Amino acid sequence: MSWLKQVLQSGHFAVTAEVGPPKGSDPQVIRKKCDLLKGFVDAVNITDNQTAIVRMSSFASCLIAKDQGIEPVMQMVTRDRNRIALQSDFLGACALGIPNLLCLTGDHQSMGNHPQSKNVYDIDSIQLLQIFKNMRDQKVFQNGEEVKGEIHVFLGAGESPYADPLEFRALRLAKKIAAGAEFIQTQAIFDVDIFTRWMEEVRRLDLHKKSFILAGVIPVKSAKALRYMKNEVPGVVIPDSLIERMEAATDQKAEGVEVCIETIQKVAKIEGVSGVHIMAIAWESIVPEIVQRSGLLPRPVKGEITSS
Amino acid sequence: MIIGERKPIPEILTMLGDSKKVLVLGCGTCVTVCLTGGDKEAKELASLLRIKGYEADSLTVERQCELEFIYPLRERIQSVDAVISLACGIGVQALFEIDSEKNIYPGINTTFMGMPVKQGYWEERCWGCGDCIIHLFGGTCPITRCAKSLLNGPCGGSKDGKCEVKPDRDCAWQLIYDHLKKLNRLDWLLAIQPPKDWSTSRYGGHRKMTREDMLL
Numbered sequence: 001m002s003w004l005k006q007v008l009q010s011g012h013f014a015v016t017a018e019v020g021p022p023k024g025s026d027p028q029v030i031r032k033k034c035d036l037l038k039g040f041v042d043a044v045n046i047t048d049n050q051t052a053i054v055r056m057s058s059f060a061s062c063l064i065a066k067d068q069g070i071e072p073v074m075q076m077v078t079r080d081r082n083r084i085a086l087q088s089d090f091l092g093a094c095a096l097g098i099p100n101l102l103c104l105t106g107d108h109q110s111m112g113n114h115p116q117s118k119n120v121y122d123i124d125s126i127q128l129l130q131i132f133k134n135m136r137d138q139k140v141f142q143n144g145e146e147v148k149g150e151i152h153v154f155l156g157a158g159e160s161p162y163a164d165p166l167e168f169r170a171l172r173l174a175k176k177i178a179a180g181a182e183f184i185q186t187q188a189i190f191d192v193d194i195f196t197r198w199m200e201e202v203r204r205l206d207l208h209k210k211s212f213i214l215a216g217v218i219p220v221k222s223a224k225a226l227r228y229m230k231n232e233v234p235g236v237v238i239p240d241s242l243i244e245r246m247e248a249a250t251d252q253k254a255e256g257v258e259v260c261i262e263t264i265q266k267v268a269k270i271e272g273v274s275g276v277h278i279m280a281i282a283w284e285s286i287v288p289e290i291v292q293r294s295g296l297l298p299r300p301v302k303g304e305i306t307s308s
Numbered sequence: 309m310i311i312g313e314r315k316p317i318p319e320i321l322t323m324l325g326d327s328k329k330v331l332v333l334g335c336g337t338c339v340t341v342c343l344t345g346g347d348k349e350a351k352e353l354a355s356l357l358r359i360k361g362y363e364a365d366s367l368t369v370e371r372q373c374e375l376e377f378i379y380p381l382r383e384r385i386q387s388v389d390a391v392i393s394l395a396c397g398i399g400v401q402a403l404f405e406i407d408s409e410k411n412i413y414p415g416i417n418t419t420f421m422g423m424p425v426k427q428g429y430w431e432e433r434c435w436g437c438g439d440c441i442i443h444l445f446g447g448t449c450p451i452t453r454c455a456k457s458l459l460n461g462p463c464g465g466s467k468d469g470k471c472e473v474k475p476d477r478d479c480a481w482q483l484i485y486d487h488l489k490k491l492n493r494l495d496w497l498l499a500i501q502p503p504k505d506w507s508t509s510r511y512g513g514h515r516k517m518t519r520e521d522m523l524l
Contacts, residue, residue: 108455121456121458122504123503124457124458126460127459127502130500130502142503158464159464163465163467164469164482165482165485168485172460175500187464234467234472235464
């Protein structure tokens with residue numbers, strides 16, 4: 001059974017971290033990142049060719065992480081695989097004991113490093129959630145045929161509180177939850193006010209009781225990086241005051257960590273937020289410090305939860 | 309209508325190679341309306357080719373995609389070294405069907421099925437998926453107009469009504485949302501749209517239509 005699910009169900013404030021696979025074949029890259037994070041997070045979330053840039057597959061990276069003794073969350077995007085391949089990989093992931101799956105549509109390939117490629121988008125993330133839920137609970141494939149074997153997978157989805165139309169975002173989350181999402185990872189939060197208003201809507205719809213919401217955060221190394229994200233990364237809202245604060249800092253890196261910790265502490269107080277997902281892209285080594293200074297240690301250990 | 313854009317002149321010249329006598333063949337339907345391959349454009353290209361030293365002439369037929377319009381051209385085609393067709397890809401193939409031995413070259417790139425949104429500006433509207441569901445989405449086709457063909461709402465990149473993939477284009481889902489809100493039918497968006505049956509689309513293989521009552 002998914003450890004992440006146990007942590008969340010037991011009422012602990014969960015901590016997950018994003019792990020980006022390498023643009024190469026060296027398994028040591030994943031192993032090293034996992035060793036850094038072990039004991040500081042409840043699970044690592046491994047991206048599936050994020051931003052449409054080719055990397056080692058999430059599936060293979062998840063198995064490496066698992067061997068390294070850390071629970072993986074496997075991301076699956078619908079950009080590159082049709083329903084045949086997705087269902088097949090789902091069965092493979094279940095067979096090999098990957099306990100958590102995060103269903104996403106994925107960034108368009110024109111944003112990545114093979115913009116000439118053809119995309120798939122046979123289904124969207126909501127349909128993917130529904131297909132996997134039905135395979136697990138109803139024991140049927142998308143075409144209605146029987147699925148054999150036991151499946152105990154914890155299903156998640158992403159959601160952005162910041163994209164337009166803003167007033168539809170919580171309703172879209174409701175669709176994802178109805179389709180099968182049991183946990184939600186949000187887009188990175190820099191504007192806590194918008195996130196707070198989105199959470200109010202989430203609570204009004206009782207969605208926080210039907211799904212565990214993990215607030216996404218990104219530690220940023222510089223004002224320049226923050227400005228880049230503001231201009232180039234869709235679905236991220238960065239207040240100008242934050243950029244000004246980073247610019248004024250003598251040590252921008254340290255300030256970025258400070259901002260991240262403050263954000264975690266703020267969102268942790270919001271009713272309905274069940275955990276935090278730290279996306280320290282190419283800066284995984286900072287995660288232990290952030291977790292520790294945010295007051296999220298020690299992480300729960302096995303035995304502790306089953307006994308409580 | 310079918311929209312096309314004329315190929316760059318250097319590409320056309322490369323295709324023509326050492327051909328001398330060239331016929332530029334315009335089409336009087338879609339590509340005339342989108343100002344790419346009608347009589348005017350055929351004449352312009354022929355004149356340009358003459359400047360480049362070719363013995364070029366032009367001609368335009370009502371519809372290059374119908375055999376009855378192009379059969380009468382067979383002799384004319386026989387009299388030249390090469391034909392540059394300014395029709396869409398359908399017209400070009402039709403020319404090959406009546407005379408596969410001649411050098412027939414596409415003079416335009418067929419780009420999409422769409423409409424002129426304003427003077428001098430065309431946008432894609434239909435993908436020909438073979439199973440129209442536009443009415444469920446307030447009159448905006450998400451399959452064509454959403455870069456990811458999402459059926460269950462906007463992705464996380466919709467910003468200020470624009471698409472993250474093509475920032476100068478409207479987000480299809482913002483249009484859908486706004487229109488259904490106006491109709492007071494936002495509840496339609498709460499229903500989970502099931503995976504689409506793509507077998508009616510090009511993904512199901514080459515398509516055809518038969519009308520038994522019309523067959524001779």
